[in-house]
Amino acid sequence: MMNKRIGEVILSFENISLSFGGVKALTRIGFDVREHEIRAIIGPNGAGKSSMLNVINGVYHPQEGEIVFRGKSRRGMNTYESAKSGIARTFQNIALFKGMSVLDNIMTGRNLKMRSNFLLDALYWGPAQREEIAHRRKVEEIIDFLEIQHIRKTPVGRLAYGLQKRVELGRALAAEPSILLLDEPMAGMNVEEKQDMCRFILDVNDQLGTTIILIEHDMGVVMDISDRVVVLDYGKKIADGTPDEVRANQDVIDAYLGVAH
Amino acid sequence: MFYREAGQFKATYAEDNRIFPIRQDRIVFAFIIIFAFLGVPLLASIGLVSNYTFTAILTPFLIFSLAALGLNILTGYAGQLSLGTAAFMAVGAFASYNFMLRIEGMPILVAFMLGGLCAAGVGIVFGLPSLRIRGFYLAAATLATQFFIVWCLTKIGWFTNYSSSGVISAQKIAILGYTFESSMSKYLFVLSVVSVMALLAKNMVRSNIGRSWMAIRDMDMAAEVIGFRPMRTKLMAFAVSSFYCGVSGALFAYAYLGTVEPEGFNLDLSFRILFMVIIGGLGSILGSFLGSAFIVLLPIVLSITIQFLEHSIGLNLPSGIGSSIELMAFGSLIIFFLIVEPHGLARLWQIGKEKLRLWPFPH
Amino acid sequence: MQFFFEVLIAGLLSGVMYSLVALGYVLIYKASGVFNFAQGAMVFFAALTAVGLHDLGLSLWLAVPLTMVAMIALGLVTERVVLRPLVAQAEITLFMATIGLTFFIEGLAQAIWGASVRGLELGIADVPLDWLLDHANMAISQFDLIAAGIAAVLVAALAIFFSKTKIGRALRAVADDHQAALSVGIPLHHIWGVVWAVAGFVALVAGLLWGARNGVQFALTFVALKALPVLILGGFTSVPGAIVGGLIIGASEKLAEVYIPPLLQTLFDTQMNLGGIEGWFPYVLALLFLLVRPEGLFGERIIRRI
Ligand SMILES: Nc1ncnc2c1ncn2[C@@H]1O[C@H](COP(=O)(O)OP(=O)(O)O)[C@@H](O)[C@H]1O
Ligand SMILES: [Mg+2]
Numbered sequence: 030m031m032n033k034r035i036g037e038v039i040l041s042f043e044n045i046s047l048s049f050g051g052v053k054a055l056t057r058i059g060f061d062v063r064e065h066e067i068r069a070i071i072g073p074n075g076a077g078k079s080s081m082l083n084v085i086n087g088v089y090h091p092q093e094g095e096i097v098f099r100g101k102s103r104r105g106m107n108t109y110e111s112a113k114s115g116i117a118r119t120f121q122n123i124a125l126f127k128g129m130s131v132l133d134n135i136m137t138g139r140n141l142k143m144r145s146n147f148l149l150d151a152l153y154w155g156p157a158q159r160e161e162i163a164h165r166r167k168v169e170e171i172i173d174f175l176e177i178q179h180i181r182k183t184p185v186g187r188l189a190y191g192l193q194k195r196v197e198l199g200r201a202l203a204a205e206p207s208i209l210l211l212d213e214p215m216a217g218m219n220v221e222e223k224q225d226m227c228r229f230i231l232d233v234n235d236q237l238g239t240t241i242i243l244i245e246h247d248m249g250v251v252m253d254i255s256d257r258v259v260v261l262d263y264g265k266k267i268a269d270g271t272p273d274e275v276r277a278n279q280d281v282i283d284a285y286l287g288v289a290h
Numbered sequence: 291m292f293y294r295e296a297g298q299f300k301a302t303y304a305e306d307n308r309i310f311p312i313r314q315d316r317i318v319f320a321f322i323i324i325f326a327f328l329g330v331p332l333l334a335s336i337g338l339v340s341n342y343t344f345t346a347i348l349t350p351f352l353i354f355s356l357a358a359l360g361l362n363i364l365t366g367y368a369g370q371l372s373l374g375t376a377a378f379m380a381v382g383a384f385a386s387y388n389f390m391l392r393i394e395g396m397p398i399l400v401a402f403m404l405g406g407l408c409a410a411g412v413g414i415v416f417g418l419p420s421l422r423i424r425g426f427y428l429a430a431a432t433l434a435t436q437f438f439i440v441w442c443l444t445k446i447g448w449f450t451n452y453s454s455s456g457v458i459s460a461q462k463i464a465i466l467g468y469t470f471e472s473s474m475s476k477y478l479f480v481l482s483v484v485s486v487m488a489l490l491a492k493n494m495v496r497s498n499i500g501r502s503w504m505a506i507r508d509m510d511m512a513a514e515v516i517g518f519r520p521m522r523t524k525l526m527a528f529a530v531s532s533f534y535c536g537v538s539g540a541l542f543a544y545a546y547l548g549t550v551e552p553e554g555f556n557l558d559l560s561f562r563i564l565f566m567v568i569i570g571g572l573g574s575i576l577g578s579f580l581g582s583a584f585i586v587l588l589p590i591v592l593s594i595t596i597q598f599l600e601h602s603i604g605l606n607l608p609s610g611i612g613s614s615i616e617l618m619a620f621g622s623l624i625i626f627f628l629i630v631e632p633h634g635l636a637r638l639w640q641i642g643k644e645k646l647r648l649w650p651f652p653h
Numbered sequence: 654m655q656f657f658f659e660v661l662i663a664g665l666l667s668g669v670m671y672s673l674v675a676l677g678y679v680l681i682y683k684a685s686g687v688f689n690f691a692q693g694a695m696v697f698f699a700a701l702t703a704v705g706l707h708d709l710g711l712s713l714w715l716a717v718p719l720t721m722v723a724m725i726a727l728g729l730v731t732e733r734v735v736l737r738p739l740v741a742q743a744e745i746t747l748f749m750a751t752i753g754l755t756f757f758i759e760g761l762a763q764a765i766w767g768a769s770v771r772g773l774e775l776g777i778a779d780v781p782l783d784w785l786l787d788h789a790n791m792a793i794s795q796f797d798l799i800a801a802g803i804a805a806v807l808v809a810a811l812a813i814f815f816s817k818t819k820i821g822r823a824l825r826a827v828a829d830d831h832q833a834a835l836s837v838g839i840p841l842h843h844i845w846g847v848v849w850a851v852a853g854f855v856a857l858v859a860g861l862l863w864g865a866r867n868g869v870q871f872a873l874t875f876v877a878l879k880a881l882p883v884l885i886l887g888g889f890t891s892v893p894g895a896i897v898g899g900l901i902i903g904a905s906e907k908l909a910e911v912y913i914p915p916l917l918q919t920l921f922d923t924q925m926n927l928g929g930i931e932g933w934f935p936y937v938l939a940l941l942f943l944l945v946r947p948e949g950l951f952g953e954r955i956i957r958r959i
Contacts, residue, residue, distance in 0.1 A: 437933035
């Protein structure tokens with residue numbers, strides 16, 4: 030079994046509400062995330078899971094509520110700040126840069142760590158070249174870790190779905206994030222691919238201590254790998270706790286069996 | 291058989307990161323450069339390359355390549371469609387002219403640089419809408435650049451030094467006492483400037499800034515989420531792109547036309563450069579050159595064909611038919627390339643190379 | 654004040670004609686999601702073909718229907734050869750393809766009919782309307798009034814066509830969701846064919862009106878280009894937007910042309926000739942407008958999803 034040291038709360042939400050026109054995507058959501066844990070968010074389609082991730086890294090701005098991140102309380106996040114402070118993510122519908130190679134896609138993940146400016150880039154000389162190579166080395170480590178050496182120069186548009194998901198994980202890992210948000214990383218994969226992906230997620234969590242917030246539909250996987258689970262339904266939180274607690278919760282059972290509220 | 295990378299192992303990332311990782315490519319490229327700088331002048335000295343070739347083909351080809359390169363940075367790499375390329379060229383040309391005119395002892399290369407910087411500034415201002423709008427909304431907005439800039443240059447006399455016809459005569463190109471007068475020397479001058487700028491562009495697109503452009507182009511939300519700042523990235527693309535177009539405009543005035551009026555930088559020129567980029571290959575430095583060669587050569591080939599038809603078969607085509615056919619040819623080629631090969635001639639070239647790599651055993 | 658109204662009304666009248674051109678764009682955009690840059694070239698092609706046939710000795714009553722046939726053919730061929738192979742491509746690719754189409758159509762028109770300017774006489778004199786001159790002392794062109802009237806009728810007819818007829822409703826369904834439309838059995842290609850034909854018809858009317866006013870010449874394509882700022886103001890998907898946008902652009906460019914140069918001249922104390930502002934004013938106005946309201950007056954704001 031894993032031997033993790035789950036730490037303090039580093040991210041917490043209070044009364045987060047978000048709506049689009051008339052659609053209420055999130056209603057007064059509150060939960061917290063501890064350092065080094067794997068925190069799952071589950072719920073039926075349209076429950077607001079992806080919206081929650083979008084709130085965390087500043088793509089959506091909640092109309093109400095408060096986010097406390099590393100002790101600082103704020104109304105909403107912004108994309109640049111959250112990237113800068115070590116939050117990286119993958120997307121439900123793959124959002125790779127289709128025209129670029131696998132290598133370049135993963136290199137983009139390191140952009141915030143690059144110091145050189147465009148003039149040095151244009152000369153591609155001295156510090157700029159050294160920096161490029163240093164980052165390339167780091168990216169190659171990630172490529173090795175994800176076992177995608179053979180496709181490093183392939184344009185991502187030509188890859189199979191499962192591999193694209195893996196590259197997207199690579200791009201997020203390249204930022205060396207402290208919090209990693211994964212939106213259905215195993216959707217549409219076969220059993221073998223799922224196993225690989227699970228292994229990668231656990232390894233990242235275990236070896237690098239990365240905190241992971243995971244959205245996943247495969248209950249087996251969720252119950253297996255997550256430390257705590259929060260359940261959303263119609264934008265509301267209906268349960269929160271360890272996998273065992275959640276499994277036993279009557280509301281969750283109802284939501285999943287489609288009982289009318 | 292000879293085009294193989296077998297046996298060429300890359301020991302370091304530096305080697306793998308080279309512009310041409312395959313040795314044969316490096317050799318071909320070196321050959322082209324040497325030929326352009328030494329071979330062409332040699333051939334000219336024994337009369338095999340005429341003045342006409344320099345002034346009507348080679349020099350404009352290089353100058354348009356530079357403009358296409360500029361537009362390709364913006365449209366091909368950063369994904370922001372612009373219909374105002376000629377306006378940025380105009381800014382470069384007229385700014386350089388005024389720097390030369392009004393500042394005593396201004397070195398010409400510095401004037402071109404400053405001209406390019408002025409174009410970059412204008413590019414940033416007119417690039418601002420790109421932060422809020424995309425696609426053809428942006429394209430329509432760039433028409434504002436095109437019409438407004440040309441109007442300003444036409445109506446505000448200061449820009450043309452109050453020339454009554456609105457036409458300016460570019461000063462001579464002189465560096466360290468040497469004046470570039472002959473068509474061949476102008477060609478070499480343009481070739482040097484374009485080579486250096488193409489190299490810089492290639493370096494940019496293969497490093498972080500280039501990746502930021504492509505990221506914004508391919509998936510702007512994801513790019514933002516991983517930390518690229520859309521505003522900075524897009525405006526940078528506008529600035530760099532306009533700088534290239536500006537320098538190209540200056541060369542257009544100084545090394546190609548000699549005398550030029552604002553109307554010379556009209557919407558038609560903007561479209562022509564867009565066509566070079568589409569036909570040559572969006573998002574390819576090589577493509578900018580191929581597209582430019584294509585668009586420069588096509589009218590010449592067409593008019594020769596028409597002349598030939600008229601003389602040999604005695605076909606009597608109405609005058610002006612050449613330019614109509616040219617328009618139709620441009621139009622159908624654009625459509626053809628967008629449907630069949632959106633990455634243009636550059637991609638065809640690459641496919642050709644892949645074939646060659648496998649030759650003679652295609653599998 | 655008199656003069657102000659004269660300028661304003663002349664501007665509004667030409668604005669109606671901009672609306673007409675803009676409507677051609679909106680039609681195709683609504684039905685197929687294609688921003689057809691070639692609409693302007695279609696206006697030019699239609700006008701030149703009608704005049705060309707007329708100059709060959711055909712009466713206008715014959716030349717115009719024949720041109721209509723040509724426009725329908727052009728629309729169908731375009732749909733088949735350009736749009737169908739590009740279906741599901743990025744919007745911007747389609748847009749660039751229609752730029753190619755623009756050049757092709759312009760070249761084709763000139764290859765067939767030559768590049769010289771042709772006059773077109775519709776039998777309506779471009780003189781000030783006497784009644785207004787007498788009663789209000791305003792010089793408003795009779796031609797402009799009638800042309801705007803025709804355009805207004807056409808615009809209204811199209812609006813009704815869209816909202817009331819079966820095919821119009823099918824069109825809207827297609828615009829909202831291609832897949833869904835297909836699945837309930839709306840024949841997409843058929844619809845697109847109809848739309849291109851209607852757009853061709855609109856182009857023909859616009860071409861005749863503009864052509865009779867300014868002569869049938871290449872410059873018509875620049876008039877048509879002004880429909881772009883109209884669309885930016887009005888929103889690319891809105892018929893009322895096209896109308897209001899056209900009026901705003903028409904009126905403001907005329908007012909700008911008349912009032913801005915003297916203003917600038919006094920401001921900078923020069924005697925420079927600053928005419929020709931109407932050449933860029935609509936575009937700059939649209940650009941400024943975009944900064945404030947990117948979705949246009951009537952377009953809806955969308956929150957991008959990921
Ligand atoms: N950008 C948006 N614009 C409008 N509605 C949205 C947007 N994003 C999400 N929604 C709505 O919010 C609700 C929750 O969506 P989402 O967070 O994607 O759910 P989940 O990921 O749990 O399936 C849905 O009703 C969805 O339609
Ligand atoms: Mg989701």
